[in-house]
Amino acid sequence: xxxxxxxxxxxxxxxxxxxxxxxxxxxxxxxxxxxxxxxxxxxxxxxxxxxxxxxxxxxxxxxxxxxxxxxxxxxxxxxxxxxxxxxxxxxxxxxxxxxxxxxxxxxxxxxxxxxxxxxxxxxxxxxxxxxxxxxxxxxxxxxxxxxxxxxxxxxxxxxxxxxxxxxxxxxxxxxxxxxxxxxxxxxxxxxxxxxxxxxxxxxxxxxxxxxxxxxxxxxxxxxxxxxxxxxxxxxxxxxxxxxxxxxxxxxxxxxxxxxxxxxxxxxxxxxxxxxxxxxxxxxxxxxxxxxxxxxxxxxxxxxxxxxxxxxxxxxxxxxxxxxxxxxxxxxxxxxxxxxxxxxxxxxxxxxxxxxxxxxxxxxxxxxxxxxxxxxxxxxxxxxxxxxxxxxxxxxxxxxxxxxxxxxxxxxxxxxxxxxxxxxx
Numbered sequence: 001x002x003x004x005x006x007x008x009x010x011x012x013x014x015x016x017x018x019x020x021x022x023x024x025x026x027x028x029x030x031x032x033x034x035x036x037x038x039x040x041x042x043x044x045x046x047x048x049x050x051x052x053x054x055x056x057x058x059x060x061x062x063x064x065x066x067x068x069x070x071x072x073x074x075x076x077x078x079x080x081x082x083x084x085x086x087x088x089x090x091x092x093x094x095x096x097x098x099x100x101x102x103x104x105x106x107x108x109x110x111x112x113x114x115x116x117x118x119x120x121x122x123x124x125x126x127x128x129x130x131x132x133x134x135x136x137x138x139x140x141x142x143x144x145x146x147x148x149x150x151x152x153x154x155x156x157x158x159x160x161x162x163x164x165x166x167x168x169x170x171x172x173x174x175x176x177x178x179x180x181x182x183x184x185x186x187x188x189x190x191x192x193x194x195x196x197x198x199x200x201x202x203x204x205x206x207x208x209x210x211x212x213x214x215x216x217x218x219x220x221x222x223x224x225x226x227x228x229x230x231x232x233x234x235x236x237x238x239x240x241x242x243x244x245x246x247x248x249x250x251x252x253x254x255x256x257x258x259x260x261x262x263x264x265x266x267x268x269x270x271x272x273x274x275x276x277x278x279x280x281x282x283x284x285x286x287x288x289x290x291x292x293x294x295x296x297x298x299x300x301x302x303x304x305x306x307x308x309x310x311x312x313x314x315x316x317x318x319x320x321x322x323x324x325x326x327x328x329x330x331x332x333x334x335x336x337x338x339x340x341x342x343x344x345x346x347x348x349x350x351x352x353x354x355x356x357x358x359x360x361x362x363x364x365x366x367x368x369x370x371x372x373x374x375x376x377x378x379x380x381x382x383x384x385x386x387x388x389x390x391x392x393x394x395x396x397x398x399x400x401x402x403x404x405x406x407x408x409x410x411x412x413x414x415x416x417x418x419x420x421x422x423x424x
Contacts, residue, residue, distance in 0.1 A: 002051040003074045006038070006066045015067045016040045017203055018060050019328075023073075026130045026141070026148055027055045035073055037328075038066070039296070040204055043335060044328030051075040054130075065204070130160075141165045146172075205296055216359040219275075224354050225403055226390035229411045230377075231370050235385050237417045251370075252290075252344055253315035258413035259342050259365060260286050260306050260314075261424055266406040268398040269363040270340050280397050289338030289358060290318060292325045293348075300358050301330050302338035346370060352388045362394035363403075365410065387414070 016038035130148030153160035241248030288306035346369035375384035
């Protein structure tokens with residue numbers, strides 16, 4: 001019998017929350033079989049089993065936080081009697097206990113023969129290891145999520161038969177139909193006098209977000225500047241790149257291309273503050289972070305080496321990162337390597353936002369929704385596609401003039417994208 005302890009997941013992470021189990025008690029697993037998805041402060045990780053055998057115990061329900069080094073699953077010895085009988089199983093509706101199937105024509109089942117050299121797995125108590133031979137009955141219990149360890153067999157010699165599983169299912173259904181006691185009154189908040197609707201524990205991921213944003217507010221003397229932009233030409237360029245066989249780069253990829261060009265022109269906004277050495281550091285290259293809202297919360301994966309990618313390359317990488325973010329499959333490197341963040345909050349249907357800088361970065365650019373609005377063009381009123389750009393920057397790395405120059409460069413690129421592309 002082996003117990004798999006939650007391994008060290010790196011980067012100083014000390015715990016993980018069980019998102020969901022990929023196996024059930026009684027399942028037979030091989031080495032490297034995925035057994036659980038766990039959420040760390042960085043991302044969701046799929047853990048493989050380091051052992052082969054029968055799952056005997058799952059240490060915790062989904063939502064449980066497990067410290068590193070504590071038990072996650074217990075796996076029975078794959079050489080034990082239960083495992084051998086599962087492989088030799090034929091058909092039938094009996095869950096056979098210890099022993100082997102008699103190949104003689106008499107059909108009699110022999111009791112287990114224990115010798116002094118028997119493996120340790122044979123001594124595991126019966127209530128800890130469901131000894132299963134019938135695929136039919138095992139499947140019935142598994143599909144109904146019946147824990148075989150809790151059943152007492154009614155067959156010969158205490159064997160678990162099909163009716164035992166069916167009775168367990170019926171008893172559970174009957175229990176759910178019984179009257180439920182009235183819930184206790186919710187606690188009342190003393191300041192407001194209102195009852196509390198619910199309390200939700202912070203996940204490791206949310207704790208990490210809180211720590212980052214709190215540090216940003218505490219350390220960075222930030223300032224915000226914004227401008228309204230006529231993005232009509234940008235939208236038209238996007239449509240001109242689309243064809244019947246090629247959707248072309250998306251709007252976000254075009255925006256990203258201009259942001260990267262602006263950062264190469266104004267590298268003060270693409271760096272960090274080394275407070276220990278009292279130095280302002282600028283990066284030679286851009287890893288463009290893209291704020292993305294997911295079911296788990298806000299994440300900021302980065303397009304590594306964005307300065308070296310074409311617009312199509314940016315588009316492909318943005319789509320890949322977006323899909324990985326939704327699935328919770330972002331790597332730690334993708335979540336932490338950003339040097340500047342582009343936040344498309346316009347996707348939420350809002351026009352502007354004073355965002356919080358993603359520490360240790362020194363600036364973040366937000367893009368509002370693009371909508372039709374009246375706009376003066378060549379002295380005449382016209383309906384144009386307007387958006388708002390807002391730049392939040394660390395006043396330690398530059399003054400307002402540099403920040404405004406960067407913002408104006410990106411705004412001009414939005415308004416005259418064709419001419420800017422000629423210089424990229």
